[in-house]
Amino acid sequence: MSLLDVRAISKRFGALKAVDGVSFQVGPGQICGFIGPNGAGKTTTMRICSTLELPDEGDVLVDGQSVLSEPRDARRRIGFMPDSYGAYTSTTIFEYLDFFARAYGLRGERRREVLARVIEFTGLGELTDKEIASLSKGMKQRLCLAKTLLHDPPVMILDEPAAGLDPRARVELRELVKALAQMGKAILISSHILTELAEMCSSVVVIERGQLKGGGVLADVVRSVQPTTTLFLRALEGPAACERTLLELRGVSKVRLERDGVCFEFEGDASQQAALFAQLASSGLRPLELAQQGQNLEDLFLSLTEGKLQ
Amino acid sequence: MNALAAARSFDDRLNPILVKEVRQALRGRYFRTLFWLTLGVATLIGLSIVAEAGSRGANMGVGRTFFMLMNGCLFAAVLGFTPFSAFLATSAEWDENTHDLLVLSNLRPRQIVYGKLLSALVQALLYYATFGPFLVFAFLMNGVDLLSIGVLLLTSFVACATLNLLGIAMASLSPAKAPRVLLMALFGVALMMSWGFSISFATFVTYQPHELRDPMALPAIVAFVVGCLLVGGLFASLAIARLSHDEENRSSGLRALSVALVLVATVFGLWMELEFGHSEFAWGLQLAVLVPLVMLWLHFLCEPETLGRHVARHVSPRPALALLSAPFLPGGGRGAVLMALHMALGLSAVLAVRLVPGSDKTELNRALIGLALVYAYVWIYLAIPAGIASWFSPKLSRRVLTRLVIIGLVPVAVLLPPLLGLVLGIPSWLDFMHPLNPMYPLKGVISGSSFSRVEKLWLLTAALAAIVLNTPRIARGLQEVLAASRARRSRASSV
Ligand SMILES: Nc1ncnc2c1ncn2[C@@H]1O[C@H](COP(=O)(O)OP(=O)(O)OP(=O)(O)O)[C@@H](O)[C@H]1O
Ligand SMILES: [Mg+2]
Numbered sequence: 020m021s022l023l024d025v026r027a028i029s030k031r032f033g034a035l036k037a038v039d040g041v042s043f044q045v046g047p048g049q050i051c052g053f054i055g056p057n058g059a060g061k062t063t064t065m066r067i068c069s070t071l072e073l074p075d076e077g078d079v080l081v082d083g084q085s086v087l088s089e090p091r092d093a094r095r096r097i098g099f100m101p102d103s104y105g106a107y108t109s110t111t112i113f114e115y116l117d118f119f120a121r122a123y124g125l126r127g128e129r130r131r132e133v134l135a136r137v138i139e140f141t142g143l144g145e146l147t148d149k150e151i152a153s154l155s156k157g158m159k160q161r162l163c164l165a166k167t168l169l170h171d172p173p174v175m176i177l178d179e180p181a182a183g184l185d186p187r188a189r190v191e192l193r194e195l196v197k198a199l200a201q202m203g204k205a206i207l208i209s210s211h212i213l214t215e216l217a218e219m220c221s222s223v224v225v226i227e228r229g230q231l232k233g234g235g236v237l238a239d240v241v242r243s244v245q246p247t248t249t250l251f252l253r254a255l256e257g258p259a260a261c262e263r264t265l266l267e268l269r270g271v272s273k274v275r276l277e278r279d280g281v282c283f284e285f286e287g288d289a290s291q292q293a294a295l296f297a298q299l300a301s302s303g304l305r306p307l308e309l310a311q312q313g314q315n316l317e318d319l320f321l322s323l324t325e326g327k328l329q
Numbered sequence: 330m331n332a333l334a335a336a337r338s339f340d341d342r343l344n345p346i347l348v349k350e351v352r353q354a355l356r357g358r359y360f361r362t363l364f365w366l367t368l369g370v371a372t373l374i375g376l377s378i379v380a381e382a383g384s385r386g387a388n389m390g391v392g393r394t395f396f397m398l399m400n401g402c403l404f405a406a407v408l409g410f411t412p413f414s415a416f417l418a419t420s421a422e423w424d425e426n427t428h429d430l431l432v433l434s435n436l437r438p439r440q441i442v443y444g445k446l447l448s449a450l451v452q453a454l455l456y457y458a459t460f461g462p463f464l465v466f467a468f469l470m471n472g473v474d475l476l477s478i479g480v481l482l483l484t485s486f487v488a489c490a491t492l493n494l495l496g497i498a499m500a501s502l503s504p505a506k507a508p509r510v511l512l513m514a515l516f517g518v519a520l521m522m523s524w525g526f527s528i529s530f531a532t533f534v535t536y537q538p539h540e541l542r543d544p545m546a547l548p549a550i551v552a553f554v555v556g557c558l559l560v561g562g563l564f565a566s567l568a569i570a571r572l573s574h575d576e577e578n579r580s581s582g583l584r585a586l587s588v589a590l591v592l593v594a595t596v597f598g599l600w601m602e603l604e605f606g607h608s609e610f611a612w613g614l615q616l617a618v619l620v621p622l623v624m625l626w627l628h629f630l631c632e633p634e635t636l637g638r639h640v641a642r643h644v645s646p647r648p649a650l651a652l653l654s655a656p657f658l659p660g661g662g663r664g665a666v667l668m669a670l671h672m673a674l675g676l677s678a679v680l681a682v683r684l685v686p687g688s689d690k691t692e693l694n695r696a697l698i699g700l701a702l703v704y705a706y707v708w709i710y711l712a713i714p715a716g717i718a719s720w721f722s723p724k725l726s727r728r729v730l731t732r733l734v735i736i737g738l739v740p741v742a743v744l745l746p747p748l749l750g751l752v753l754g755i756p757s758w759l760d761f762m763h764p765l766n767p768m769y770p771l772k773g774v775i776s777g778s779s780f781s782r783v784e785k786l787w788l789l790t791a792a793l794a795a796i797v798l799n800t801p802r803i804a805r806g807l808q809e810v811l812a813a814s815r816a817r818r819s820r821a822s823s824v
Contacts, residue, residue, distance in 0.1 A: 071429055073575050088638040090574045094435045105426030107349070109356040114349070121345035122434035127337060166430075 021046045022174045022205035023068065028077035029229075030063055037063045039229035040077070045205040045222070047173070050196060052220035052237075053209040054316070056324055060229040061209045062102060065176050068207070069099035082173050095123075098167035102178040106151040112162055113138075113147040116169065123170040133169060141165040141195070157188040164195065175199060177208040181215055193219050213316040223316070227324040240319065246286060247272070249312040253280030255305040264302050268295060280308065345436065346444020350418055351451055359417070360452060363410045368459055371402045375463060382470070392472020393535050399463045400481065400531040406456040407489045408527055409520050415449040416496035416516055419568075423504045431572075438572035442497055442565050449493040453486070476541055477534045484553060485527060491557040492523060494564035501571040548601065555593055562586050563621060576637035580629065580659035584667055587625045591671055594618045595678035602682045608689040611682035612696035615675040616703065622671060623707055629664030630715035631731050633723035634802055636660060636809060644813035646821060651814035655807055661719050662806030665712060665799045672704045699774040702788075706767035709791045710739055716798030742766075764788065 021044035030038040038060040045051040053061050066072040068079045070090040078085050084092040107115060116137065120130045138144055141161045146154070154162065160180060167175065177196070181189050189212075197219055200206055207224075210216050216223070217237070224234040233240050254261050261281045265271050270291060274283040285295060299306060340348075354360040378395045422428040431441060464482075467473055499512045533540070540546060566586050570579035594614040601610035636644070636658060644658070645651045656667040679700060683693040718731040742765040750758025762769050764784040 069433060070574065071432060085638075087576055088642050090576060090639065091435060094433060097433075099433055101429060103426065104430060105428075107353060107425065107427060108421070109353045110349070114352055118345055118349040119430075119434055121341075121343075121348060122431075122436045126341045130341075170435075 022082050023176075023207060024080040025064070025068065026078050026080070028064065028067055028074040028079060030060075030067060030072065030074050036229050038067070038074070038226075041226060041229070041231050042077075043224045043231070043234050045174070045207050047203045047205055048200050049222055050200045050206045050208060050220045052213075052216035052223040052316070053207055053226075054211075054213065054216065054223060054320055055226040055232075058228075059226045059324075061226065062178055064226070065099065065178050065207065065209065066101075068176055069097050070094050071099070095170065096172050096174055098170070098172035098175045100163050100167045100175070100177045100180055102182065104163055106154075106159065108152060110151055111148050112143055112151060112154075115151055115162065116165060119166050120169050125169070133171075137165045137168050140168065140198075142191075156183045157185065160184060160188070160192065164192075168199075173204055175204050175206045177206065179209055179211070181210055181212055189215060213320055217316040223319075225320065225323045232323040233319075237316075247284035248286075248292065249282060249318075250285055251277065251280055251282050251308065251310045251312060252299070252306060253278075253308040255307060260304065264299070264304050268298055270295065282312070344440055344444040344447055345434075346441055347447045347451070350445060350448035353418075354414070354448065354452060359414055363406070364455070364459075367402055367406045367410070367456070371399060371460065371463060374398045374402070375466070392467055392470030394472075395470060396464070396467035396472040396535055397528075397531060399460060399467060400535075401528060403456060403460045404485060404524055404527045404531070407453040407485055408492055408523050411449050411453045411456070411489060412492035412496040412520060413517070414452065415445055415493040416500045416513060418445055418448070419497045419500035420509055420513070423500075423509070424506065428504070432574075438569045441572055442494075442501075442568045445497050446490065446493050446565070449496075450490060453489050453493075457482070457486070473535055474538050477538050480541060480550060481531055481534055484530070484550065487554050487557045488523065488527065491561035491564070492520065494561040494568070495519070498564040498568040498571075501568040545605070548597075548604075552597065555597075559586070559590055559593060560621070562589070563625075574639070576639040578637065578640045578659060580632060580664075581657050583625060584629065584657045587622060587667070587671065588674070590618045590622060591615070591674045591678070595674070595681065598678055598682055599685070602685050602688055606687065608682060608692050609696075611679045611693065612700050615678055615700055619703065619707070623711070626664070626668050626671075626707070626711055627715075627732055627735060629667060630661050630711055631718065631728045631735075632659050632661045632664055633728070634660050634662055634719060634806060634809075635723075636813060641809075641813040642817065644810055644817060646814055646817045648811060648814050651810050652807065655810045658810060660806045660809070661715060662799065662802035662804075663810075665716075665803055666806070668708070668712070672708070675704065676700060695774055699771055702770050702774060703767065705788055705792050709788075709795050710742070711735060712795035712799050713791070714738060716795060716802070719799075719802050 023045040025041060025043050027040050027042050028038055029036065029040055041060070041064055043051075053065070055061050063072060067074045068081065068086065070086045070093055073087070078087050079093075080086075081093040082096040084096060086093045107118075110118075113134075116134055117130070120134055125133055138147060141164055143158070143161055143165060146158065151159070151162065160183075164177075164180065167177075180196075181192055184192060193215065196206060196208065200219075208216065208220070220237055222234070222236050223240055225232040225240075252261050252265070258276050258279060258281050262274050262276070265274050265281065265283055270285050270287045272284045272286070274281055276282075285292060287295070296309065299309070375395065378391060378398070382391045422431060436444075464478055468475065468478065496516055499516050500509065502512060503509050563583070563586055566582040569582055573579045594617070598611040598614050601607045640659060645654060655663050656670055657663075676697065679693060679696050682688055683690060683697070714735050715731060718727070718734075721727060743761070746758045746763040746765055747761055750756065750763070757763070764770070764787050770784065770788070
């Protein structure tokens with residue numbers, strides 16, 4: 020069962036097709052990375068999922084509620100954190116959160132409990148009396164996340180939540196998102212910082228110029244576009260010797276010098292890979308380091324998209 | 330303890346927007362600056378008047394001057410600053426990018442609009458409370474009687490509410506900054522004018538207090554208050570429609586209010602006949618409400634024909650109820666049905682007054698014909714172009730264009746024949762006495778002369794053409810409602 024079910028949505032702005040027949044699903048506990056070049060249609064898709072924009076075609080079901088026929092019910096189940104959001108002037112953090120808690124219909128003791136819990140979860144405890152205008156970017160992002168969590172939505176949509184955050188704030192944000200997924204929420208998160216996404220996502224959706232370019236469980240997607248594994252080898256004999264040896268072996272391709280060793284592609288399953296390592300050891304080469312490069316979301320991104328902007 | 334619990338539960342029930350905006354206003358610069366400024370000016374004026382009275386002895390004239398000056402300050406605050414801040418507060422939701430947050434918060438558009446209204450009224454009440462002592466002082470100086478004070482407070486408060494709603498509606502019209510700046514300027518002018526009116530009204534009430542004891546004073550005040558509330562309701566519905574989701578119902582509130590307009594005019598007409606024997610109000614009022622009604626009809630007739638998906642899902646499962654509700658559901662064809670309903674109501678209002686024993690039958694007969702004529706013209710001018718436009722795409726830009734064309738059509742239709750008359754040498758056309766000019770037959774009715782058979786024929790043909798042009802979409806509109814009702818029944822039985 021999926022909590023977020025995007026069904027063939029399209030959206031035009033004048034002559035421009037910002038989103039063109041995009042479908043994907045996100046299940047409970049899943050963190051789905053949403054990637055694509057600038058202007059690919061990520062924000063537009065996310066706004067359609069949050070009822071802020073109407074699709075020209077298609078529909079989105081949020082926990083079973085259509086954003087078209089039951090927008091209010093869908094909205095109650097969704098937490099959307101926009102990429103840029105407004106802050107009310109002359110309002111403190113507490114007043115801001117209190118306002119939205121009231122808007123979501125939280126009453127009395129329950130509202131106080133929820134506010135306390137959300138403020139603690141996002142670590143805003145000491146700042147509640149500060150005016151929003153005076154907050155740093157990181158604090159604002161936390162505040163926005165806190166606001167998104169007030170009504171405990173099963174589906175969360177985060178549009179570039181990490182943009183403009185310092186490394187520590189990014190790590191903290193990542194931990195928060197992981198904790199939310201562990202609570203069983205479905206999370207769709209867009210970001211241009213792909214290493215960041217690779218750390219936490221279980222699946223990805225790639226779009227470019229409004230069209231779906233690929234998607235699914237991260238490892239599957241990586242394998243489907245890249246049948247080869249990228250390996251790195253460093254030996255006492257130096258990179259040139261490594262290269263010579265490797266070129267004689269089966270399944271090896273695209274050998275290239277990198278740092279003080281070589282990078283190469285290897286095509287084959289696990290046992291063939293083990294055999295390769297044995298051959299290397301018996302070739303007279305004295306390896307210092309032999310490592311598999313991680314599933315590289317950046318490579319995936321580059322091979323799936325063409326780099327044409329719109 | 331109990332009191333605390335009660336206070337807490339009251340606090341819980343408050344409109345969230347009200348809580349937020351009052352907090353913002355009290356912390357923000359705009360309200361605080363203007364509040365102290367107004368109070369300061371009023372105190373200065375008060376002190377100088379008291380000093381003068383002290384040196385020359387208090388009399389009625391000084392009291393009245395004092396009262397008028399206080400009114401000037403109070404009205405500037407409640408009819409100027411407060412509505413303007415309501416405009417700014419609504420405008421800020423677009424500018425500060427918080428409009429999306431409001432939508433996401435799932436507050437109903439109604440709650441948003443009324444929350445903004447309430448917070449503006451709270452600010453207005455703060456002004457009233459501050460000026461209370463000054464007004465009591467004016468009374469003690471023998472400047473003014475209690476009835477006048479009461480009337481001025483009541484009417485200014487009602488006007489304040491209406492102006493607030495106008496400000497909220499105008500600010501909600503456009504998310505783009507440039508048109509909103511223009512709207513803001515227009516609104517500023519409107520506020521200045523209403524301030525001027527309020528001061529002349531206050532002068533009238535202060536210097537001619539006996540006029541308030543005239544038998545026609547009560548109907549006039551009631552008419553003002555009810556009129557303000559209705560117009561305010563229209564502005565509120567407009568703002569609510571602007572803030573609603575596209576697939577939700579953006580029309581029914583306005584439609585219900587438009588019927589209320591006709592009904593209130595009817596009740597008032599009957600009251601005037603029964604109480605004062607003034608028969609002319611029966612149709613005069615129906616003509617007066619036509620001004621807002623024509624604008625609303627123009628809006629309804631050019632709506633897209635299909636029901637929004639959300640609206641369709643909530644049509645009554647009972648076919649009879651669904652059909653009855655059809656004129657109140659969005660859609661151009663259903664708008665035409667509502668328009669016909671309005672006209673029937675307006676004519677029955679005059680008929681009802683005619684049934685009152687002792688009413689002026691000849692006057693009312695003429696009124697019936699006159700009203701029917703006006704309705705016929707409105708129907709022709711609105712329904713023919715809107716009916717034709719409904720064959721084309723329901724895109725927003727096209728619908729706006731249709732509305733503009735219709736608005737432009739009337740002056741062209743009235744001014745073109747005189748030009749033709751000049752060319753063709755038809756002197757009566759030159760004098761605007763041609764059948765395209767709605768005023769021409771109307772003048773005939775009022776002066777008692779009837780118009781020619783050709784002219785009658787043209788009117789009948791045009792009205793019939795408008796009916797023919799609109800019949801297909803009316804039929805489709807009603808069928809759609811029935812289909813939605815059927816779909817809801819089958820959903821209910823499948824669950
Ligand atoms: N309201 C709008 N009016 C007109 N065009 C729009 C509107 N919103 C988005 N677009 C266009 O639609 C396309 C998709 O925009 P979108 O913001 O969805 O991209 P994105 O993937 O979020 O890009 P980024 O990575 O830069 O945030 C862009 O070409 C953009 O210019
Ligand atoms: Mg974006």
